[in-house]
Amino acid sequence: MRITAEGLGWSASGTPVVRGVGLDIAPGETVGLLGPNGSGKSSLLRCLAGLRVPDTGTVRYDGVPVRDLSPRAIARRVAFVAQDSGLDTDLRVTDVVGLGRTPFRDRWRGPDAHDRAVVAAALERVGLTALAGRPWQNLSGGERQRAHIARAFAQQPYGLLLDEPTNHLDVKHQLELMELLADADQTVLVALHDLALAARHCDRLLLMHDGVLVADGAPADVLTSENLARIFEVEAELSADALGRPAVTYRGPLRGTVPGPPSRSPSRQGTP
Ligand SMILES: Nc1ncnc2c1ncn2[C@@H]1O[C@H](COP(=O)(O)OP(=O)(O)OP(=O)(O)O)[C@@H](O)[C@H]1O
Numbered sequence: 001m002r003i004t005a006e007g008l009g010w011s012a013s014g015t016p017v018v019r020g021v022g023l024d025i026a027p028g029e030t031v032g033l034l035g036p037n038g039s040g041k042s043s044l045l046r047c048l049a050g051l052r053v054p055d056t057g058t059v060r061y062d063g064v065p066v067r068d069l070s071p072r073a074i075a076r077r078v079a080f081v082a083q084d085s086g087l088d089t090d091l092r093v094t095d096v097v098g099l100g101r102t103p104f105r106d107r108w109r110g111p112d113a114h115d116r117a118v119v120a121a122a123l124e125r126v127g128l129t130a131l132a133g134r135p136w137q138n139l140s141g142g143e144r145q146r147a148h149i150a151r152a153f154a155q156q157p158y159g160l161l162l163d164e165p166t167n168h169l170d171v172k173h174q175l176e177l178m179e180l181l182a183d184a185d186q187t188v189l190v191a192l193h194d195l196a197l198a199a200r201h202c203d204r205l206l207l208m209h210d211g212v213l214v215a216d217g218a219p220a221d222v223l224t225s226e227n228l229a230r231i232f233e234v235e236a237e238l239s240a241d242a243l244g245r246p247a248v249t250y251r252g253p254l255r256g257t258v259p260g261p262p263s264r265s266p267s268r269q270g271t272p
Pocket of ligand 1: 012013017035036037038039040041042043044
């Protein structure tokens with residue numbers, strides 16, 4: 001499924017958070033969404049997932065404006081994995097993952113054999129089969145994160161939008177998840193703070209700063225020492241790993257004034 005946006009803008013309490021964003025993610029592409037804290041990644045993802053109504057612009061799934069789709073129709077196309085869902089429930093893990101089947105069920109019908117098979121396959125994909133019967137409250141942070149990802153897979157979406165899904169995961173599970181996303185048939189947009197993971201597993205990277213998309217391209221074109229200085233305010237050296245992907249070596253935070261970002265639209269007053 002192709003996910004596109006043009007002229008996307010969203011404000012919170014009168015302050016622009018997402019500003020004039022245009023993007024085009026091709027079917028099956030795995031795209032990383034990068035940017036410093038507060039740059040607007042989560043807000044953009046929520047606009048793309050139909051969870052926020054943009055003030056300006058249009059999001060389309062395969063050319064269909066999302067504003068013309070019902071929540072159920074959206075959920076049949078796209079799954080969203082939040083940064084921290086804060087879910088607190090008495091349900092078992094398998095039931096939480098089963099929530100991903102909601103868009104496909106009649107309100108009063110319980111899960112059928114097909115739903116159960118889809119949920120079992122989703123748990124298997126994230127390596128949580130052994131914990132299927134455990135109470136949700138007993139899970140560790142990383143196990144919950146993987147269960148949320150299984151819930152998204154159980155939704156059998158055409159597009160996956162994920163907000164820092166590697167946050168609570170140990171290194172092995174970070175690598176496994178990124179491999180899963182890169183190999184998935186779905187169109188994937190994933191917000192990440194780990195630039196090494198992004199460089200290693202994403203086909204393309206989008207870089208946000210102050211609500212604006214300031215770079216969009218191959219990892220080696222987006223992860224430059226200039227962008228790391230201007231946008232992330234760190235001193236870093238870029239080299240190529242054995243497979244030619246960019247590898248980042250941090251020297252430390254930049255102190256003092258750094259040049260402003262290579263904005264595609266006018267910067268907000270007071271930005272670097
Ligand atoms: N509902 C809201 N009301 C007020 N301000 C908001 C709201 N949602 C987001 N913001 C503000 O918008 C800015 C962007 O937030 P957002 O969560 O989109 O950034 P982010 O890039 O995902 O950040 P992080 O990397 O820290 O998760 C922040 O300054 C945030 O405080």
